[in-house]
Structure formats: structure tokens, C-alpha cells
Amino acid sequence: MNKFWETGRKIVAVGRNYAQHAKELGNEIPSEPFFFLKPTSSYLLQGTGPIEIPLESSDIHHEVELGIVIGKKGRDIDLKSAMDYVSGYTLALDMTSRDQQSIAKAKSLPWTVSKGYDTFCPISGFIPKDKIKDLNNVELWCSVDGQIKQKGNTNQMIFDVPHLIQYISSIMTLESGDLILTGTPSGVGPVKPGQVIKCGITGLDTDMQFDIILRKRN
Amino acid sequence: MNKFWETGRKIVAVGRNYAQHAKELGNEIPSEPFFFLKPTSSYLLQGTGPIEIPLESSDIHHEVELGIVIGKKGRDIDLKSAMDYVSGYTLALDMTSRDQQSIAKAKSLPWTVSKGYDTFCPISGFIPKDKIKDLNNVELWCSVDGQIKQKGNTNQMIFDVPHLIQYISSIMTLESGDLILTGTPSGVGPVKPGQVIKCGITGLDTDMQFDIILRKRN
Numbered sequence: 459m460n461k462f463w464e465t466g467r468k469i470v471a472v473g474r475n476y477a478q479h480a481k482e483l484g485n486e487i488p489s490e491p492f493f494f495l496k497p498t499s500s501y502l503l504q505g506t507g508p509i510e511i512p513l514e515s516s517d518i519h520h521e522v523e524l525g526i527v528i529g530k531k532g533r534d535i536d537l538k539s540a541m542d543y544v545s546g547y548t549l550a551l552d553m554t555s556r557d558q559q560s561i562a563k564a565k566s567l568p569w570t571v572s573k574g575y576d577t578f579c580p581i582s583g584f585i586p587k588d589k590i591k592d593l594n595n596v597e598l599w600c601s602v603d604g605q606i607k608q609k610g611n612t613n614q615m616i617f618d619v620p621h622l623i624q625y626i627s628s629i630m631t632l633e634s635g636d637l638i639l640t641g642t643p644s645g646v647g648p649v650k651p652g653q654v655i656k657c658g659i660t661g662l663d664t665d666m667q668f669d670i671i672l673r674k675r676n
Numbered sequence: 677m678n679k680f681w682e683t684g685r686k687i688v689a690v691g692r693n694y695a696q697h698a699k700e701l702g703n704e705i706p707s708e709p710f711f712f713l714k715p716t717s718s719y720l721l722q723g724t725g726p727i728e729i730p731l732e733s734s735d736i737h738h739e740v741e742l743g744i745v746i747g748k749k750g751r752d753i754d755l756k757s758a759m760d761y762v763s764g765y766t767l768a769l770d771m772t773s774r775d776q777q778s779i780a781k782a783k784s785l786p787w788t789v790s791k792g793y794d795t796f797c798p799i800s801g802f803i804p805k806d807k808i809k810d811l812n813n814v815e816l817w818c819s820v821d822g823q824i825k826q827k828g829n830t831n832q833m834i835f836d837v838p839h840l841i842q843y844i845s846s847i848m849t850l851e852s853g854d855l856i857l858t859g860t861p862s863g864v865g866p867v868k869p870g871q872v873i874k875c876g877i878t879g880l881d882t883d884m885q886f887d888i889i890l891r892k893r894n
């Protein structure tokens with residue numbers, strides 16, 4: 459078992475990689491990929507606890523995403539060898555404090571807080587590479603209290619996985635255990651304490667489920 | 677020896693923590709700390725190689741900073757115990773692609789690329805905690821080709837180290853090996869290939885020196 463959430467040293471999260479999602483938030487479709495970092499302290503493995511809503515936000519959104527687990531170190535990785543650097547996948551949520559992100563954007567400040575709280579990167583665990591036969595045809599879904607909110611297919615990605623690996627590794631070396639979040643399809647929206655969020659990949663036994671609670675201060 | 681650069685899982689970099697530096701870039705003085713993440717792949721230990729200027733930037737700045745090495749895991753750390761979570765220090769450079777950062781800010785995008793290239797976090801190594809007697813009176817300096825460009829004292833920080841630890845740990849759990857970069861004093865400016873950058877802490881044997889070269893693609 460690849461415990462990338464215990465050993466990995468970075469989470470690179472790509473933004474606006476599905477045209478419909480870029481549009482739903484009023485953003486332009488990017489002409490090259492862009493990304494931000496989430497801290498590994500935000501990992502929350504399926505079955506180990508609830509997603510916590512921070513007290514300083516009132517608009518926490520779910521963004522279901524396919525995660526790419528890196529299997530070996532590489533820099534300036536080219537398109538044709540990019541998939542050799544992939545050891546597997548995970549189903550993930552890029553939890554986002556949308557109100558804090560909007561304030562940060564208005565002030566031209568980093569997105570780090572809005573993306574970086576503890577429990578803001580829920581994951582299903584490790585999905586071995588051979589479980590996904592066609593990376594360009596993976597359907598992701600996300601429901602809140604049993605209602606489907608997001609359903610999208612990786613065939614809608616603006617930049618596919620090899621292009622993301624090529625681009626990111628031209629800027630920062632990718633290392634074994636690193637995770638790339640590949641962007642979210644449309645349908646993002648708020649979650650509230652007391653709700654239950656469920657996500658899955660159609661046809662794969664990777665469902666994950668998390669309770670939502672209000673963060674308690676120590 | 678604490679090899680935090682090999683084991684640590686995040687670099688939390690505080691912005692605009694010296695009033696003079698906030699002003700020199702035309703920014704407001706923040707009323708609460710703000711921070712971004714640098715990837716651990718950007719570490720460059722003194723003596724292991726040069727700082728690389730990426731081909732897609734023509735304005736790379738030095739920002740000399742005091743780094744705080746975290747010694748144990750903590751969340752919601754309070755002011756009075758904050759220093760118990762510190763295992764030591766490092767002298768660091770928060771290398772910044774200022775032109776790419778300006779474009780990101782104008783588009784309300786993350787700062788990740790401009791702060792995250794390989795070699796963009798040069799460090800001196802580990803400085804044991806007892807080497808710095810008064811954390812509120814540490815003078816940092818940085819020279820380029822022998823000319824002093826930055827000289828500042830931690831007594832000019834807007835938010836001191838305990839306040840930074842309290843604030844950051846209220847958002848994301850700090851873990852052993854994590855690094856906090858505490859912001860840069862005024863005097864930031866460009867470096868070019870062929871130049872040599874030197875930094876130190878007055879009165880401590882922690883000088884570090886790096887050649888600047890143009891990045892080669894693999």
C-alpha cells in the first residue's frame with residue numbers, strides 16, 4: 459500500500475481545468491495550467507474523521523478531483539514519459555473556503571489559507587495505477603446528503619495528465635509521494651455542519667464518505 | 677543534526693512582516709499575518725549548488741529571512757507555549773520571481789510559481805535553538821557581489837515569532853521539520869546569472885554563499 463499521505467511532501471492543485479467549472483465561477487479559461495499548493499497537513503484519509511469547517515468561514519465548498527500520485531522523482535518530464543512517473547491515483551476533495559478565497563483574490567493575496575486548513579484534502583486512499591484503464595474517461599461524482607452535486611468526466615479536462623506533469627515538473631521537481639489534484643468539474647457548492655459528503659468514481663470501488671462538523675478550537 | 681530540509685513537509689512563508697519592506701513594494705502594512713507555501717523541492721542547502729534563474733523570468737529577487745524550524749507537532753498553539761515548538765533556526769532566502777508574481781497578483785492568481793521553482797529556498801543548514809539568545813534582536817544581512825543590499829533586525833517585525841506560530845497553527849497543524857520563513861526586511865532586489873549572493877546573521881557563524889546561474893533545461 460502506497461501511503462502517500464504519510465510520506466508525500468507536496469500537494470499541487472491545478473485550478474480551472476474543466477471549462478464548465480471555470481465558467482461557473484466567472485473565470486476565464488486558462489491558456490496554460492495554473493496551480494497552487496495545499497499543505498500535507500490538510501490530508502484526511504477516508505475513515506479517520508470528519509471534515510472540519512473553520513470558524514472564520516461561512517462558505518466552504520466541495521471540489522471533487524482526481525488525484526495523481528507520483529511514483530518517482532522527475533524534473534522537466536516530457537509528455538511521452540509522463541505516465542511512467544505515475545504510481546497510482548486517489549479520489550480527493552479540494553475543500554475550499556470560498557469567502558476567504560474571494561477576499562484573498564480581491565487583495566491579490568495567496569490562496570493558501572482558503573485551501574490549506576486541516577482536513578481540507580480528504581482522500582479515498584491509494585488506487586493502484588492498473589485500476590484505471592483509460593485516464594481520459596474517468597467519471598467522478600460528489601453528493602451532499604444524498605443529492606448529486608458534481609458529476610464530470612476527465613475527458614472534459616482542458617489539460618490532460620501528461621501535460622500537467624510536463625508543466626508542473628518544468629517549475630518544481632516532482633517526487634515520489636507527491637500528489638497532483640487535477641481540477642474539479644462544475645457543480646461546486648457549499649457544505650454545512652451536520653451534512654454528509656460522498657464521492658466516487660463510476661465503476662470503481664472507491665467511494666468515500668465524510669461527516670461535516672464545525673471546527674472546535676483546542 | 678536536524679536535516680529539516682530532507683524530512684520537513686512544508687515551508688510556510690510569511691509576507692510583508694517588516695513595515696519598510698511592505699512599503700518598498702507599495703503594499704499596505706497587514707493587520708494580520710498572511711502567508712503562502714513554498715514546496716520542499718525548492719530547498720537548496722548551502723554548498724550543494726547554485727541558485728537557478730528560470731528562463732521564463734527576468735526579475736528574480738533575493739529576500740533574506742530568518743527561518744524557524746518546528747520541533748514538534750502542534751495545532752492551536754498558544755502564545756506562551758509557542759517557543760516550545762521551536763527546535764532551531766535557519767538562515768534562508770525566499771527567492772521570488774517578481775515579474776511572474778506581479779502578473780499573478782494582477783490576475784488574482786496564486787503566487788506558487790513565482791515562489792516555488794527549484795533552488796528558490798536556499799538555506800544555511802540547521803542553527804540550534806540556543807545559538808540565538810534574543811529572537812527579537814537578530815540582524816540579518818544579504819549582499820550581491822560584495823555590496824550589502826539588505827540589512828534588517830528582527831526587532832522590526834510586525835508579528836513576532838510566537839504570534840506567527842499561534843496564527844499559522846490555528847489554520848494548519850505544524851509538524852516537526854516544518855519551516856516558517858518570517859518575512860524579509862527592506863532592500864530586496866534583482867540578481868543576475870554570474871553574480872554571487874551572500875547572507876549572514878551578524879555575530880553568528882552562519883554565512884552562506886550561492887552562485888547564480890541561468891537554469892538549463894534537462
Ligand SMILES: [Mg+2]
Binds near residue numbers: 494495568569570787
Ligand atoms: Mg500558494
Ligand SMILES: [Mg+2]
Binds near residue numbers: 552641
Ligand atoms: Mg480545486
Ligand SMILES: [Mg+2]
Binds near residue numbers: 739770857860
Ligand atoms: Mg519573503
